């Protein structure tokens with residue numbers, strides 16, 4: 001089925017968006033899928049976790065982060081006293097690349113409007129990247145070894161993915177009328193708080209990395225509290241990248 005950016009950005013709910021994913025042929029990954037993996041969790045989640053792409057277990061079950069790395073993610077979420085249904089978990093790609101190969105640029109570009117619309121619909125207080133690959137789809141120049149565990153606020157423009165793939169994270173697309181009004185369409189997007197974590201798969205076989213991941217994860221409630229306190233409101237004059245914690 002031919003699905004346009006306008007179709008995706010015109011959806012008014014996650015279920016409507018998921019329906020489009022189930023019919024999507026915007027890139028070739030639909031040909032090798034077992035199940036659709038659009039995302040799971042609450043439409044009103046305050047925290048949205050974003051990984052790179054579904055793997056084998058996710059493709060079989062139709063849910064992101066359900067393999068061993070996913071079990072660790074679930075443990076980490078539960079360690080905060082939450083459940084998976086309290087947050088939203090998605091990937092940049094909604095269908096699995098065969099044999100877990102790296103996504104191709106054209107696949108990222110084709111799928112990008114789905115993630116964009118998910119973020120718009122959920123409007124999370126905090127976006128948490130699970131691993132450097134997901135983070136670098138948004139901010140190609142950031143290094144996870146330097147920024148993991150440190151929340152930061154940056155403009156969220158939803159620039160076209162090809163500019164990110166060229167290594168340009170300086171924004172753009174702020175005048176895109178598809179950037180819906182709650183984000184200040186035409187005014188350069190909004191400030192969004194992000195946190196980058198190491199991918200749970202990296203921590204599975206590395207005790208010290210697991211400890212680091214847990215330590216970083218434990219900061220999430222504190223970051224949310226800071227956002228809630230509105231001590232971090234955007235005054236329009238903040239630097240592009242601002243460390244919060």
Ligand code: SF4
Nearest residue numbers: 024026027095110111
């Ligand atoms: S990966 Fe994304 S763009 Fe490609 S077919 Fe699946 S939903 Fe469509």
